Amino acid sequence: MTGRMPILLPNWLDSGLTDGLRQSTVAVMSAPKHVLFVCTGNTCRSPLAEGLFRKAVAARGDFTVSSAGVAASRGESASRDTAAVLKKRGLRLEQFASRPVTADVLDEATHVFAMTQSHLNTLESRFPQHAGKFYLVCEFADIPGQGVGADVPDPIGMGRAAYEEVAKVFEEAIPSLIAFIDQTWGK
Secondary structure (H helix, E strand, O other), X not given: OXXXXXXXXXXXXXXXXXXXXXXXXXXXXXXXXXXEEEEOOOOOHHHHHHHHHHHHHOOOOOEEEEEEEOOOOXXXXXXXXXXXXXXXOOOOOOOOOOOEOOHHHHHHOOEEEEOOHHHHHHHHHHOHHHHHHEEEHHHHOEEOOOEEOOOOXXXXXXXXXXXXXXXXXXHHHHHHHHHHHHHHOOO
């Protein structure tokens, strides 16, 4: 035994790996990755995704996570409902301040996950040089009643229950997002 913890991969990912590929997967998992979540104002969906994703990868040490908005003002707090949903899960967005998506923000990111097709289209239009980094969150989750690839619903003004539903979408998507990043990063 080498003293290393075994890496457990989802069956669909592990089933075809050779030892060499398995070793390269371990190397990829330790390479630094920066995940950026993007919504409209960077006060509801993207900070919620940021907090939940950060919790999911906290023990790993090979991820940094942030968020931004395609129409965000700089310096706004996360919405009260976003903060409450995260707090219920033992999370806090310490010193969170909204920010707009810029070329500099995208330069730092290795993977950018948009909440809606409209956000994705805006990113591709404004920043075509970064298009290879852009994905839809819901390519990795099945939204009840809408299916895979549907937009993450905007909970603003819809009450706490709507934020809880969005959190469930993220919680479903995050394991697949992590597996996707681990499988593709550095290739």
